[in-house]
Amino acid sequence: MIRFCFKWGMIVALIASIPFAIWVWWLNDQVVSRFEGQKWQVPSEVYSAPVILKSGAPWKKQDLENLLEETGYRFGRNSQKVGWAARSQTKVSAHLRSYIDHLGFHESQRRIFSFDNGRLVIQALNGDQIEEARIEPQRIGFLYGGNTESRQILKYDEIPAPLIAILIAVEDREFYQHWGISLTGIARAVVVNLTHGSRRQGGSTLTQQLVKNMYLSSERTYTRKLTEVVMSLLLEYHYSKEAIITAYINEVYLAQLGSSALHGFAAASQHFFGRPVNELNIDEFALLVGMVKGPSLYNPERSPNRAKARRNTVLAVLQEQGRLTNADYNSLINQPIRLAKKQKSRSVYGDYLDLVAMQLSRDFDETTLATKNLKIYTGVDIRAQREASLAMQRQVSSLERRDPKLKGLQGAMVVTDRLSGQVRAVVGSSGDYYTGFNRALGAVRPIGSLVKPPLYLAALATGRYTWWTQVEDKRLRFQVGGQIWEPENYDRRTHGVVHLYEAMAKSYNLATVAVAQDIGFDRVGDTLRQLGVKRPFTMHPATALGALELSPFEVSRLYQPIASQGRSSELGIVLAVMDQNDQLMKRFNQDTEVPFTDAVLAVTLDGMTKTPKIGTARAAQAFFPNLNFAAKTGTTNQQKDSWYVGITGDYASTIWLGDDDNVPLSITGSSGAQKVWIDFAKNVNSRSLPSDLPSGAARFNVLDDKFEVAADRCDDKATLSFILGTEPKSSSSCLWPF
DSSP states (O other), X not given: OHHHHHHHHHHHHXXXXXXXXXXXXXXXXXXXXXXXXXXXXXOEEEEOOOEEEETTSBOXXXXXXXXXXXXXXXXXXXOOSTTEEEEOSSEEEEEEOOEEETTEEEOOEEEEEEEETTXXXXXXXXXXXXXXXXXXXXXXXXXXXTXXXXXXXXXXXXXXXXXXXXXXXXXXXXXXXXXXXXXXXXXXXXXXXXXXXXXXXXXXXXXXXXHHHHHSOOOOOHHHHHHHHHHHHHHHHHSOHHHHHHHHHHHOEEEEETTXXXXXXXXXXXXXXXXXXXXXXXXXXXXXXXXXXXXXXXXXXXXXXHHHHHHHHXXXXXXXXXXXXXXXXXXXTTXXXXXXXXXXXXXXXXXXXXXXXXXXXXXXXXXXXXXXXXXXXXXXXXXXXXXXXXXXXXXXHHHHHHOGGGTTOEEEEEEEETTTOBXXXXXXXXXXXXXXXXXXXXXXXXXXXXXXXXXXXXHHHXXXXXXXOEEEEOOOOEEETTEEEOOOOTTSOOOEEEEHHHHHHTTOHHHHHHHXXXXXXXXXXXXXXXXXXXXXXXXXXXXXXXXOEEOHHHHHHHHHHHHTTTSXXXXXXXXXXXXXXXXXXXXXXXXOOOSSOHHHHHHHHHHHTHHHHXXXXXXXXXXXXXOOOEEEEEEOGGGOEEEEEEEOSSEEEEEEEEOTTOOOOSOOIIIIIHHHHHHHHHHTTOXXXXXXXXXXXXXXXXXXXXXXXXXXXXXXXXXXXXXXXXXXXXXXXXXXXX
C-alpha cells in the first residue's frame, strides 16, 4: 500500500509540475528576451554645438561666469576637479569636461581665463597661451514622438562607485551575497504582514525591485510576488551583479515631470542638479537614493524639507555602517539642498527643436527617434539662443508699453553663423513660452525692402553697375495686369540723381525699381532663386520692391551667400546623428554652391555697411559706434511688417515683427525689428566684419561728383568697394590749378 501511494504520488507530482515548468520556462524567455534586447524606449537626445571660447574674442568676466554656471560648472576655491571653476577679481579658471561627439573624443582641459581690455586671453596652467577652449555640447531637449519617458543610459564603468555603495547600503545590503531574493527580508515582511492582517511590507531586494519595474505591474498580490521571486532567481542565474545593478540604476523611477516620467540616476542628476552624475557630492547621492523609497513624497522641488529629512536618514545609515565619520556626517546633514536653476528648455529651444524634427523626418521614422536613444548634434549656440529669446521678449514688451495698440505684437528671429550657415538660434514667438506655432517657419509675409540688396547684387553682377553708379530717383508708371502701378518712396518724395549705394542705404524705392527695370525684372527673379528662394513666385515690378512673401527662415537662407561671401549657401541645422553607443549613423553636409563670384558677393555685403553709416540703420550704428557691420531694414505696405537683417563678424540675423492678424502697425523696420537686433548684438559681444576683401574685389576712395579715384586730401569722397575691372580708371589730386 505504501509503495502504491508513493508511486502514484510521484506520478501526480510529476504531472502537476509540468504546468509549473512550462510557466517557469515562459518566464525565463521573458527575462532573457527583454534583458538582452532593447531594455528601454529612450527618446533621442538633441545637443547644442560646443561653446568655442577663442583668445582675442570680446568677453566680459561676468558673462563667462554666467555661462559656466549655466552649463553646470560649480564655483569653489579651485578648479582641480572636472566640472569645477574658480574666480578671482580678474581671472576665471575652469576644469572643462571631456566629451564625445561626431568629431571624436575631446579631452578634459584645465584652463585659465583673463580679460585684456575686454578681450579674452586663454592660458594653460603653465602659462602657455591657448588659441581656444571648448565647453561641451549641452543637451537642449528630446525628440519624444509618443514616448513619455526621460532617461539617460549609463554603462557600468560610468556609474560612480559612491552611488552604488550608498544604494546597496540603503536598499539591499546583502546584494552581493543573495541569489536574487533575501530569505531574511522575506521572513521579516511575512511577520509584519501577518501581524497587521494585510500586506504592509515587502522583502524586495534590488533584483526584485528591478524585476517589478521592468517586467511586472505594481499590484500587491501573492501571485505577483511569486512571479517576482521566480523571475529574480532567473535574472540572477543568467546575469552578473554588475549587469543587474547597471540596469537598476538606469531603470529606477525617480520623478514625474508633467507627462514625462523621469527614470534613472543619470537623468535625475541632470534634472535636479544640472550636472553629470559623476560630479555629485555624497549628500547629493544620498538625496537621490532617498527618493527611491517615495519619488513623489521625497521630491526636493515639491517637498524640500521632507526630502532633506529623508536624505539625512540615508546619511545616518551610512554613518551607522561606518561609511561616514561622525565629522563628515555632521557636516553633510547641515548642507542645504542646492538644486539647479530651472530653465524651461522647451520654452527656449522648442522652436529650434521644430527645425531638428523637420530635418530628421526625411531620414528617420518617428518611432526610431522616439525610442532608440539617438544622439543628435546640432549647430545651436546656447548663448545666442538665450540672448535672442530674451531680446525678442524685452523689446516687444517695451514696444507694447510704448504703444498699447501694439498689444499682441508677435515676432520671429533666425540667427546663423555668418561663415558656415549653421543655424545658431531660432525664436518663433515674442512670448515667454513655446507656443507650438513657429513663426520663424510659418509667418510667410512680404519682405519689403529686404529684397533690395539681392536686387543690387544682380545689378553689380552685370558689370554695368557699381556702387558709385548714378541713378535717378524719379516717379515711374508701370502697367501691370491692365492697371497702372505707381510706386512711391516711404517719404512720398523724389530725391533726384543719387549714387547706387545711397539708394540702397536710404532705401529709395523709385531708384531701386528703375535699376530693376534697366537690368530686367526677370534677371532680378533669377537672382533671388539663385540665392536660395525656393518658394514659387511670379516676377513683376512690385516684386522688385518686396511684394515677395517669405518666412524669416527663408530670408535667412536668401542672405546667407551674401553674409558668407560665398562660403555657404544652405542653412545647417543637424550636424550629425550617433547611436546610443556613440557610433556615427549619419553626417549632414550643406550645399556650398553659389552661382556668383566671391567678389560680387563681398562687394554687395560691403555696400550694405553703408546702411548703418548713412541710411535707415543709423540708430544701430549710433549704439555701436566702433562696430563695422552690414544691415538692411524693411517695412511693408501700411507698415504691416517690420523687418531687419544685421550681419556682424560672427552672426547673420533676420528679425520679423508683425501681428498674426496682419493689421497695420505703428512701427517700421527701423523703429521695431532694429531694436531687437541692437538688444541681441549688445549681449553677444558682437565682432566687426573683417576688413579684407577676396580676390577680385578692392576698395577705392572715389570723388562724389566724378568717377575718379580721390586723393587723401579730397573732401567730397566716399570709400566704395568694386569688382576689379569696374573701378575708376582715372584719379584726381584735388589740387587747384595755378
